[in-house]
Amino acid sequence: MLRTNPRYWRGFALLLANRIIGMELLTMKITINQRAKNIMLFLSIIILFSLTGFIATTTAFDVSDSIYEGVFIGDIPVGGLSIDEAKSEIIINIKNQTANSPSYLTYKTQKWPIYANDIDLEINADDLAQQAYNIGRLGNIAKRLQEKIIAVNYGYTIPLSLHYNHVKLEAILNTIADSINSNPEDALLIYQNSNVNIQPEKNGHKVDLEKNWLDLNAIIHTRIPFTLELTVNEITPKILSKDLAEVDSLLSIYTTEFDPDNENRSKNISLAAKNVNHILVRPNDVFSFNNNVGERLSENGYKEAPVLIDGKLVLDWGGGVCQVSSTLYNAVLLANMSIEERTSHFRPPAYVPLGQDAAVADNLLDFKFKNTTDSNIYITTEILDREIIVQIFGKNNPTLSDIRIIGTNKKVLEPNTIIKQDPTLELGSQVVEYAGEKGFQITTYRIAFANGQEVKREHLAYDEFKAEDRIVRIGTKMLSNQLTK
Structure with a gap:
């Protein structure tokens, strides 16, 4: 009855299956263990034979005068050679290599040869051959064994240790660098026939002498001949074409005249004008003259020329530079820029209208303005015959008002007359020692017009130029006949 019960047979089947699986797993385990043992035995045999071969090989070299196999001097194989044979191999190899072709320094499509004679190239073959022979023979057991294993299995390379004239090699590198080096060139705005054109920028190049020298010294001890690509850094100009992309219009122009016959003053004007030519001023940036x-x-090229100091005309370095700053000041005013710093002269100069000058002095007086537009502006300064011409360019703004600079409330200050008694002059005679100078007071405004109507008035400055007293000497010396009377 029990044996016909399905539950009985299901249990029996499960039990049988478990037994079979258990037997299979046991068989697989035995097989795997056996396989592992076979692999270990095989590897042990290989290692034993390799070790035996390695020991036999190294022992053979230990009792011989041969360099271990796998030893290289540079790229010259010297394994199995004696010291003398290695020496000869080194000399012949280096001689052939340097005689057949030079080494090269390259940059892009350019290449410069370096011949062995150019740098007095030599090699100490005796020392290198001895170094090769010593591999695996000097030091403690661990060090020797390590060198032997590296040489036999991976190769052991000894640097060439070439000797050369460092001064000559450095001179060659410097000469090549001079031929590659170039200064960056800014993009330029060219204004011709009322049209604004952009001349694209050019990147500069600077050979990295320090890195190239290190690379050169490293590679020259590795292989001969060699080719080394020089590391050259590109220098980006300060003004790029994209910086001038929106600059399309002449915003203002102002011109003043000077005397070209005054050579020193003219030189100073030209030098200062050159330094404020092709200048880019970005939005919200402040320009400092x-x-x-x-x-x-003098070391910057400036000459002594007449300047007014404390109302007196004296010689000083850079005389005439204030005319450039004053010309720029007026161009900036007409371009409707914000004036950040400006000082009048002690006496009013003749080259600009009263109240429209801008004095400058080293570390004392500066002229500064801010670019208050939403785009870059560009300044050009040109010397033409006897004229200083300053132009300011920017983005065209059809709504820009007509700008005028107007001086108001002008007042002339007459000089006082100072009388000095002079006992060296005859009684009653007069000599004008100093004619004096009139003084002035003036208030300057910048006025914006639209359609002929004033739309904005901006107070710029109140300037006062004090009068210089007139000095007259009166004689008090009495003659002898006058004393008798």
């Missing part, structure tokens, strides 16, 4: 022009010193 002194920062761009630099100090007015």
